[in-house]
Amino acid sequence: MKKRILISDIAKALGISVTTVSFILNDKAKEKRISEALTKRVLDYVKKVGYKPNELAKSLRTGKTKILGLIIEDISNPFFGNIARLIESKVYEQGYRIIYCSTNNDVEKAKELIQMFYDRQVDGFIITPSDGLEDTVKQLQQNNIPVVLFDRYFPDLETDYVGADNFQGAFDASNHLCQQGYRRIGFVSLYSDQTQMKERSDGYMKAMDNNKQQSFIQKIQMDASDEEAMESLREFICENRLDAVLFSTNYLAISGLKASKKFNFTMPAVIAFDDHTVFKLVEPSITVVSQPIKDIAENLINILLLRLQGKIKATRRMVLPCELKVRESTKVKVTS
Amino acid sequence: MKKRILISDIAKALGISVTTVSFILNDKAKEKRISEALTKRVLDYVKKVGYKPNELAKSLRTGKTKILGLIIEDISNPFFGNIARLIESKVYEQGYRIIYCSTNNDVEKAKELIQMFYDRQVDGFIITPSDGLEDTVKQLQQNNIPVVLFDRYFPDLETDYVGADNFQGAFDASNHLCQQGYRRIGFVSLYSDQTQMKERSDGYMKAMDNNKQQSFIQKIQMDASDEEAMESLREFICENRLDAVLFSTNYLAISGLKASKKFNFTMPAVIAFDDHTVFKLVEPSITVVSQPIKDIAENLINILLLRLQGKIKATRRMVLPCELKVRESTKVKVTS
DNA sequence: CTGAAAGCGCTAACAA
DNA sequence: TTGTTAGCGCTTTCAG
Numbered sequence: 287m288k289k290r291i292l293i294s295d296i297a298k299a300l301g302i303s304v305t306t307v308s309f310i311l312n313d314k315a316k317e318k319r320i321s322e323a324l325t326k327r328v329l330d331y332v333k334k335v336g337y338k339p340n341e342l343a344k345s346l347r348t349g350k351t352k353i354l355g356l357i358i359e360d361i362s363n364p365f366f367g368n369i370a371r372l373i374e375s376k377v378y379e380q381g382y383r384i385i386y387c388s389t390n391n392d393v394e395k396a397k398e399l400i401q402m403f404y405d406r407q408v409d410g411f412i413i414t415p416s417d418g419l420e421d422t423v424k425q426l427q428q429n430n431i432p433v434v435l436f437d438r439y440f441p442d443l444e445t446d447y448v449g450a451d452n453f454q455g456a457f458d459a460s461n462h463l464c465q466q467g468y469r470r471i472g473f474v475s476l477y478s479d480q481t482q483m484k485e486r487s488d489g490y491m492k493a494m495d496n497n498k499q500q501s502f503i504q505k506i507q508m509d510a511s512d513e514e515a516m517e518s519l520r521e522f523i524c525e526n527r528l529d530a531v532l533f534s535t536n537y538l539a540i541s542g543l544k545a546s547k548k549f550n551f552t553m554p555a556v557i558a559f560d561d562h563t564v565f566k567l568v569e570p571s572i573t574v575v576s577q578p579i580k581d582i583a584e585n586l587i588n589i590l591l592l593r594l595q596g597k598i599k600a601t602r603r604m605v606l607p608c609e610l611k612v613r614e615s616t617k618v619k620v621t622s
Numbered sequence: 623m624k625k626r627i628l629i630s631d632i633a634k635a636l637g638i639s640v641t642t643v644s645f646i647l648n649d650k651a652k653e654k655r656i657s658e659a660l661t662k663r664v665l666d667y668v669k670k671v672g673y674k675p676n677e678l679a680k681s682l683r684t685g686k687t688k689i690l691g692l693i694i695e696d697i698s699n700p701f702f703g704n705i706a707r708l709i710e711s712k713v714y715e716q717g718y719r720i721i722y723c724s725t726n727n728d729v730e731k732a733k734e735l736i737q738m739f740y741d742r743q744v745d746g747f748i749i750t751p752s753d754g755l756e757d758t759v760k761q762l763q764q765n766n767i768p769v770v771l772f773d774r775y776f777p778d779l780e781t782d783y784v785g786a787d788n789f790q791g792a793f794d795a796s797n798h799l800c801q802q803g804y805r806r807i808g809f810v811s812l813y814s815d816q817t818q819m820k821e822r823s824d825g826y827m828k829a830m831d832n833n834k835q836q837s838f839i840q841k842i843q844m845d846a847s848d849e850e851a852m853e854s855l856r857e858f859i860c861e862n863r864l865d866a867v868l869f870s871t872n873y874l875a876i877s878g879l880k881a882s883k884k885f886n887f888t889m890p891a892v893i894a895f896d897d898h899t900v901f902k903l904v905e906p907s908i909t910v911v912s913q914p915i916k917d918i919a920e921n922l923i924n925i926l927l928l929r930l931q932g933k934i935k936a937t938r939r940m941v942l943p944c945e946l947k948v949r950e951s952t953k954v955k956v957t958s
Numbered sequence: 959c960t961g962a963a964a965g966c967g968c969t970a971a972c973a974a
Numbered sequence: 975t976t977g978t979t980a981g982c983g984c985t986t987t988c989a990g
Contacts (some may be wrong), residue, residue, distance in 0.1 A: 292968090293967070293968065293969095294968095303976060303977045304967095304968080304978095305979095306975080306976055306977080308968070308970080309976090311972090314970095318976085321975075324975090324976095336966085339968070340739045340966085340967050340968070342681050342682045342687070343969090343982090344968055344969080346678045346966090346967085346982050346983070347969050347981080347982050348982085351678070351988095361703070362703050362705070363706070364706065368698070371697070371698065385721065407676075460965090501726075510976090540899065540903070544902070544903065563876065564899055564900050567879050567900055568903055568904060568905075593946065625983090629984065630984095638961090639960060639961045639962080640962095640983095641960065641961060641962080642961080654959070654960085657959080675984070676982085678983080679982070679984045680983080681966090682966050682967070683965080683984050683985050891982070906987085
């Protein structure tokens with residue numbers, strides 16, 4: 287926490303010019319053919335006095351902030367929270383920093399956030415886009431700011447993207463339910479055009495078709511309160527006498543669990559998309575479709591960093607496999 | 623997302639000097655006795671073209687970044703996560719931004735983080751200090767960087783602080799357990815000298831003494847794995863035939879729940895410090911001591927902002943009351 | 959009231 | 975190989 291020392295201080299102390307120091311500090315020593323001896327002398331001195339360049343001045347000069355903007359749906363959802371954490375630590379090693387914000391699926395807020403990050407000159411973006419954010423993303427691209435989308439994408443816009451195989455995940459989960467002997471299998475989703483929801487829905491329906499089962503689909507308003515969601519779910523499950531339900535997100539499943547507790551009805555077999563601490567602790571524990579969080583995070587930043595270095599030209603879309611973690615909630619059905 | 627416009631652009635467009643524009647933009651119009659008409663003309667133009675000052679340049683010049691550093695124990699713990707969110711939005715209105723990082727109670731990491739934030743010239747800090755961070759905090763103060771601590775503090779260091787009334791919270795919880803008829807009441811804590819743990823422990827013991835009950839205290843290593851914690855808890859609860867347990871943190875309680883599930887023993891009456899989604903959903907739902915998160919967040923930033931404006935001289939220590947939320951886990955004991 | 963100009967600390971042409 | 979110096983965009987002192 288010693289007082290701040292400047293590049294000019296070290297130049298003076300060593301009796302050389304700031305240019306030389308700057309070159310050495312920026313790994314341009316050999317390129318500029320600066321003697322090894324001098325280089326070492328400077329580096330040693332720098333380490334000794336613990337010099338740290340003023341990042342503000344650097345950014346102002348170079349136009350690069352080494353800061354990445356992460357725009358996600360909800361940081362308090364462990365799925366996103368974990369991805370954020372992984373991204374943060376990964377990117378840290380590369381000398382980048384992350385700033386993040388939640389949109390809570392509100393387009394206006396998302397636009398505002400992106401504008402703010404843009405004003406703050408972040409070097410690049412990782413975004414879980416809400417409906418209606420297509421134009422904003424396009425503008426970013428036109429301004430030459432690298433953007434990589436995740437969790438969902440815009441079919442009509444060429445963008446880098448990393449996400450899970452939602453179709454397969456939902457398909458496998460639904461099939462599993464059929465194989466365990468369930469016959470009245472519902473699917474709970476959101477009123478949203480986001481691709482991941484569409485894909486999960488398609489996966490569910492495909493499985494129902496393959497197994498010659500009827501489909502029961504309930505959608506919830508994205509801005510519904512917990513109470514409203516619970517009420518809809520109670521009705522959906524009870525009125526249809528469902529014996530199994532696939533929830534398309536972890537928080538919908540949690541609302542379902544709360545509903546069964548509040549309205550005192552027995553929860554049928556349950557599978558949730560995305561894991562959560564709750565699912566392991568609840569009785570019975572809940573089977574989940576788990577996304578490959580680590581892979582997603584790694585690919586996300588790999589792609590973004592490559593873009594930043596201009597080492598990539600074609601857009602990349604990566605789809606990673608999900609894993610079905612079977613737990614107690616989907617035991618073989620006991621026919622009464 | 624229009625192209626960036628500079629203060630000189632607007633000066634040129636309006637045929638005046640940058641100084642004038644700068645004064646107006648920084649609310650120094652009347653102080654510098656600039657005509658109302660001109661002021662309005664400039665403001666209108668600025669709004670029209672959507673000018674946003676370059677924050678980097680501003681910070682470089684003024685030495686103020688308008689960024690606050692938030693160093694917390696674990697962002698993925700909803701207690702801290704919620705506080706972080708509240709602080710973020712509150713502070714946003716005042717034109718400040720937050721950058722945050724988790725220490726996971728690792729002193730070295732905390733020191734590193736603080737150094738990094740200091741290098742990045744944050745204007746002030748909010749910190750949940752880990753053991754051993756006293757000197758670092760002292761140095762910050764000596765460098766005239768405002769710091770306000772929360773959740774715990776250093777008894778020997780004069781610092782601003784905001785936290786809950788841990789003693790009272792633990793005392794009330796323990797008393798409640800006694801009143802419900804429990805007799806073998808355990809307390810689970812951490813091997814740590816942090817003040818909040820000490821206070822909770824004191825509250826528990828005081829209640830045990832008042833009720834003439836024996837104390838059972840189990841401490842867990844802070845760096846223990848989940849498995850180790852579960853094993854210790856199983857042993858503690860089963861061997862002592864406890865009929866009630868007060869957990870000093872939410873994640874310890876969660877480990878307890880996991881243990882009871884894994885080792886298949888019946889959980890006695892439970893109270894946890896700090897609420898969590900899990901506690902409402904689990905069967906039976908868990909009684910908790912809930913900290914006044916909103917109050918804590920508000921006071922934290924109020925104090926920090928006052929400090930930043932130099933409007934405060936004496937250090938402030940605020941202790942806010944906790945609330946006991948009684949749920950199913952602490953029903954009146956049925957004597958067998 | 960308003961303008962010119964000096965920096966904040968750093969990078970990188972351009973010279974030497 | 976190395977030094978001089980012009981900015982990056984903004985605030986603020988000092989002169990009008």
